[in-house]
Amino acid sequence: MKKILILLVAIVCLPMVVSAKPSKEVVKFYVYLHCEDCVQKIMHNIGFEKGVRDIECSIPDQTVVVTFNPKKTDIPTLQKAFAKMGKPATTTPPENKHSEEHHHHHHHGEHGHNH
Numbered sequence: 416m417k418k419i420l421i422l423l424v425a426i427v428c429l430p431m432v433v434s435a436k437p438s439k440e441v442v443k444f445y446v447y448l449h450c451e452d453c454v455q456k457i458m459h460n461i462g463f464e465k466g467v468r469d470i471e472c473s474i475p476d477q478t479v480v481v482t483f484n485p486k487k488t489d490i491p492t493l494q495k496a497f498a499k500m501g502k503p504a505t506t507t508p509p510e511n512k513h514s515e516e517h518h519h520h521h522h523h524g525e526h527g528h529n530h
Contacts, residue, residue, distance in 0.1 A: 439468055440485045444504035446497060448474045456500060464488060464496050479504065 448454060454472040457479055461470055466487025471480040481493060490506065497504035 438484055438486065439482055441480060441482050442490055442493070442506060444479045444481065444493070444497065444506060445477060445508050446479045446502050446504045448472060448477055448479070450474070453502070457497075457502065460500050461493065461496055464493060467493075477509075 446457070448457075451474070454474065457472055458470055461467060461479070461481065464483075466484040467481060468484060469482035472478070473480075479497075483493065494504050
């Protein structure tokens, strides 16, 4: 009877041990963030990608930190999602700041942009 009980405990506890593996990863992407509209576009689009749990954008640092479930998505998939929006994302810092011709966005009359 004890062997059955031990086996039962092992079966019940095993999923807990498996789920104890990291269920989230954090990656910092370097993305050209022109303005608050760029941030909102990323928050809206990347936020709805499967597995994404949190996004932090920094215009001064030109970074987007994404917390995601590695069982549901991965870095290349997230990079493709950024590329679809015309916002290429790399995991290494750019050697120089992006110039005007390296990014695509709409200029809106309701707010100004300083370059």
